[in-house]
Amino acid sequence: MKIIGVCACTVGIAHTYIAQEKLENAAKKAGYEIHVETQGTIGRENELSPEAIAAADVVILAVDVKVAGRERFEGKRIIQVPTEVAIKSPSKLLEKAKEVVQQQAV
Numbered sequence: 759m760k761i762i763g764v765c766a767c768t769v770g771i772a773h774t775y776i777a778q779e780k781l782e783n784a785a786k787k788a789g790y791e792i793h794v795e796t797q798g799t800i801g802r803e804n805e806l807s808p809e810a811i812a813a814a815d816v817v818i819l820a821v822d823v824k825v826a827g828r829e830r831f832e833g834k835r836i837i838q839v840p841t842e843v844a845i846k847s848p849s850k851l852l853e854k855a856k857e858v859v860q861q862q863a864v
Contacts (some may be wrong), residue, residue: 760829761785761792761852761857763808763818764825767841770798777844778818782847797826806830818853820844 764779767773778794785792793810797805808830811817817831819838835858837851842850 759790759795759816759856760814761790761816761818761855763792764797764821765794765844766797766821766823766825768822770800770808770823773796773822773841777841780845780848781818781820781851784852788849788852790852797821797823801814802826811823815859818844818851818855820851822843822863835859 763778765774765777765781767777774796775798778796781794782792793806794804795806798845811830811834814834817834817836819825819836820841820843821838822841837855837858839851
């Protein structure tokens with residue numbers, strides 16, 4: 759499964775990067791491909807390419823604020839949760855993403 763995501767917290771520092779790390783580690787453990795963009799006080803980092811967006815099966819938005827460039831994901835399956843969910847339960851979040859992808863495939 760190919761996942762893309764955006765992490766952004768209200769301050770744009772700690773929770774943004776913790777959520778990114780937790781999602782990346784859980785995806786690696788599950789054998790999924792993941793690319794995560796962060797949006798914070800220094801702007802966008804690891805910006806998602808149009809190719810990565812096009813190839814993605816699902817988009818995870820672990821955000822506490824409005825996401826810049828959300829229109830890029832139009833037509834994609836999107837799961838939006840607070841950063842806290844990605845930090846505390848990254849594996850459960852990825853299971854939910856898998857369910858969403860499988861439901862759409864039926």
